[in-house]
Amino acid sequence: MAVYLPFEEPIKELEEQLEKNIKLQKEKGVDTTEIILQIEKKIDETRKQIYSNLTPWQRVLVSRHPERPYTLSYIEYLTKGNFIELHGDRGVKDDKAMVGGIGEIEGHQVVLIGQQKGVNTKMRQYRNFGMPNPEGYRKALRLMKLAEKFNKPVITFIDTPGAYPGIEAEERGQGEAIARNLMEMANLKVPIICIVIGEGASGGALGIGVGNKVYMLENTWYSVISPESCSTILWRTADYKEKAAEALKLTAQDMYKNKLIDGIIKEPVGGAHTNPEETFENVKKVVLKDLKQLKKISPEKLAEERINKFCAMGVVNEE
Amino acid sequence: MGWFKRLTEGIRTPSKEKKEIPEGLWYKCPKCGHTVISEDFEKNLWVCEKCNYHERIGSKEYFQILFDDNKFTELNPNLTSADPLKFVDTKKYVDRIKATQKKTGLKDAVRTATGKMNGDDVVIGCMDFSFIGGSMGSVVGEKIARAIDYSIEHKIPFLMISKSGGARMMEAAFSLMQMAKTSAKLALLGEAKVPYISLLTDPTTGGVTASFAMLGDLNIAEPNALIGFAGPRVIKETIRKDLPEGFQTSEFVLEHGFLDYIVERKDLKDKISQSFNLLKIK
Numbered sequence: 001m002a003v004y005l006p007f008e009e010p011i012k013e014l015e016e017q018l019e020k021n022i023k024l025q026k027e028k029g030v031d032t033t034e035i036i037l038q039i040e041k042k043i044d045e046t047r048k049q050i051y052s053n054l055t056p057w058q059r060v061l062v063s064r065h066p067e068r069p070y071t072l073s074y075i076e077y078l079t080k081g082n083f084i085e086l087h088g089d090r091g092v093k094d095d096k097a098m099v100g101g102i103g104e105i106e107g108h109q110v111v112l113i114g115q116q117k118g119v120n121t122k123m124r125q126y127r128n129f130g131m132p133n134p135e136g137y138r139k140a141l142r143l144m145k146l147a148e149k150f151n152k153p154v155i156t157f158i159d160t161p162g163a164y165p166g167i168e169a170e171e172r173g174q175g176e177a178i179a180r181n182l183m184e185m186a187n188l189k190v191p192i193i194c195i196v197i198g199e200g201a202s203g204g205a206l207g208i209g210v211g212n213k214v215y216m217l218e219n220t221w222y223s224v225i226s227p228e229s230c231s232t233i234l235w236r237t238a239d240y241k242e243k244a245a246e247a248l249k250l251t252a253q254d255m256y257k258n259k260l261i262d263g264i265i266k267e268p269v270g271g272a273h274t275n276p277e278e279t280f281e282n283v284k285k286v287v288l289k290d291l292k293q294l295k296k297i298s299p300e301k302l303a304e305e306r307i308n309k310f311c312a313m314g315v316v317n318e319e
Numbered sequence: 320m321g322w323f324k325r326l327t328e329g330i331r332t333p334s335k336e337k338k339e340i341p342e343g344l345w346y347k348c349p350k351c352g353h354t355v356i357s358e359d360f361e362k363n364l365w366v367c368e369k370c371n372y373h374e375r376i377g378s379k380e381y382f383q384i385l386f387d388d389n390k391f392t393e394l395n396p397n398l399t400s401a402d403p404l405k406f407v408d409t410k411k412y413v414d415r416i417k418a419t420q421k422k423t424g425l426k427d428a429v430r431t432a433t434g435k436m437n438g439d440d441v442v443i444g445c446m447d448f449s450f451i452g453g454s455m456g457s458v459v460g461e462k463i464a465r466a467i468d469y470s471i472e473h474k475i476p477f478l479m480i481s482k483s484g485g486a487r488m489m490e491a492a493f494s495l496m497q498m499a500k501t502s503a504k505l506a507l508l509g510e511a512k513v514p515y516i517s518l519l520t521d522p523t524t525g526g527v528t529a530s531f532a533m534l535g536d537l538n539i540a541e542p543n544a545l546i547g548f549a550g551p552r553v554i555k556e557t558i559r560k561d562l563p564e565g566f567q568t569s570e571f572v573l574e575h576g577f578l579d580y581i582v583e584r585k586d587l588k589d590k591i592s593q594s595f596n597l598l599k600i601k
Contacts, residue, residue, distance in 0.1 A: 163529075163548065163549075164557075165548070165549030165553045165554045165557050166549075166554060166557065166558055167554065167558065167560075167562065167563070167566070169548070169549070170547050170548060170549065170554070170566070170567060171575050172575070173533070173575065173576070173577045174529070174548035174549070175528030175529040175532070175533050175547065175548035175577075176528075176533040176577050178529040178530075178548070179498075179502060179528070179529050179530050179531070179532070179533040179534050180533070180534070182498055182499050182502035182503070182529075182530055183502040183503070183505055183506045183509075183534055184506075186499065186502060186503035186506050187503070187506040187507075187510075202486070202495060202526070203486075203495070203498060203525075203526055203529040203530075203548075206495055206496075206498060206499060207529075209499075210499050210502075210503070222492060223491050223492050223495065224486045224487075224488060224490075224491050224492060224494045224495040224526070225486075225488055225491075230488055233488065234408035234409065234488060235408060235409060240408075244408075247404070247406055247407060247408065247491075248404075248488075248491040248492075249404050249491055249492070250491065250492065255492060258403065258404075258492065258493070260492050260493070260496060306503075307503040307504075307506065307507065310496060310499040310500050310503050311464060311500050311503055311504065313493065313496040313497075313499070313500060314456075314457030314458075314460050314461050314493055314496065314497060314500065315401040315403035315457050315493060316398045316399065316400065316401055316457050316458050316461050317398070317399045317400070317401045318395075318397060318398055318399075319397040319399065
């Protein structure tokens with residue numbers, strides 16, 4: 001059964017009609033070919049219409065769609081299976097919410113890292129809903145240092161509702177782990193490409209997000225806080241999440257306009273999950289183009305450009 | 320019936336607490352209730368003489384404590400917030416900024432300055448919690464970044480005093496990127512081998528903990544400060560369990576290996592001076 005978001009109700013109704021007509025033809029031998037074609041056309045149109053006018057909150061919902069592809073699916077496609085997953089932070093344990101390893105994309109040897117959400121109830125728990133603990137960030141850093149040592153570009157996939165807020169996370173220094181990643185990533189002497197593929201929640205996302213190039217897929221969000229938490233804090237109730245989503249300017253389109261990301265990667269109409277391969281191809285094109293370009297830049301220059309880019313972010317008045 | 324029934328007999332408020340205290344003249348410790356004359360409290364560096372509670376103070380007080388003769392030159396004092404997102408919640412962000420500036424007499428949540436500390440040059444950045452919870456937006460990030468630039472250029476040690484609820488929501492992703500900006504600058508400070516001490520004070524949480532506050536060559540804290548990434552309320556709601564006693568205090572963070580030492584306010588200046596001196600490259 002497909003999962004429909006609240007605003008996809010018209011699509012759901014049409015698809016139910018479609019199913020009925022297919023059934024009618026199969027079981028009762030009624031010729032509904034004409035109707036089926038009409039409904040299919042209508043579905044396409046409706047979907048296009050809905051998806052060309054998504055509100056920021058609706059994009060947040062698409063970014064969290066349970067059927068959306070996650071990091072390991074991207075890695076699998078991009079590397080065509082020429083990938084070895086590496087585990088552990090060498091300190092505490094292996095964080096299942098942060099995955100990474102070495103692989104090859106069309107001849108480019110790279111290190112791939114990303115937050116990983118689970119594909120079903122059991123796996124979602126196993127992956128801690130994509131919320132890394134400090135060891136996740138330290139594992140990511142270890143892999144980045146490995147990349148630097150062997151001069152391999154780093155590609156990160158960002159998809160997290162936030163770094164995990166727990167007792168052990170605090171005991172093991174969640175803040176320090178993220179902070180160190182920001183500092184080390186800024187100065188890493190190999191190319192870094194970051195892509196927000198789902199949710200980009202705050203420091204938990206930025207912890208693997210300091211790249212020479214930072215992209216967002218079309219239906220993702222990236223901000224300092226989730227719309228729900230923002231609503232709770234500023235309006236003192238969770239009822240203003242739609243309004244908060246608008247105020248935060250968290251969509252790929254707004255982030256690009258504000259020059260906080262380098263580009264937007266197209267998704268199929270209806271979201272990444274409706275045609276994962278098309279999504280992966282779009283990502284691959286961008287990654288290959290950047291790899292070719294960034295590999296020409298000297299290690300020192302790469303770090304310098306990255307640092308300058310992030311240091312230019314922010315808007316102030318100077319009297 | 321029984322709505323207004325007194326359940327426990329007698330007047331239970333100690334008369335000392337009931338007493339009306341004229342504002343400004345006396346200070347009453349919120350922790351132990353000890354009352355002192357404000358002037359004496361200031362002389363004791365805003366620390367309760369009875370229970371050692373370190374009252375939250377701002378940049379004005381820290382500069383007074385740390386800079387010799389309270390003499391310093393403020394860096395970039397005129398940077399103000401630009402409201403890039405035209406943010407509105409229950410109030411317009413620009414109005415909130417204006418009202419806070421008026422109320423506090425501050426331009427934003429951090430002040431940076433350079434001067435002498437026990438005779439040696441130092442650059443100090445200090446956050447003001449009274450300015451929208453010491454939250455970090457573009458101005459805070461930019462001022463800290465420029466203070467670090469100044470430290471690098473003049474090879475002067477950098478001290479950052481953090482006191483913040485985290486990133487400023489009203490500047491959304493711009494605030495978030497200040498974490499990357501300040502951390503990136505610290506990478507350069509590190510390469511220049513200019514020492515950096517991060518002093519964490521009550522409270523230091525969120526995006527500030529997850530960036531410059533945890534990146535000192537030395538991370539130090541005042542006693543019993545709240546220090547953490549996630550706020551205690553968020554953690555409690557997530558794990559649906561009570562938090563252990565002393566969780567996220569300076570002492571807790573020291574015990575778990577993320578602080579070098581805890582320092583009382585009376586020893587602050589000398590111990591920081593001593594630390595910088597011992598790190599000096601000869």
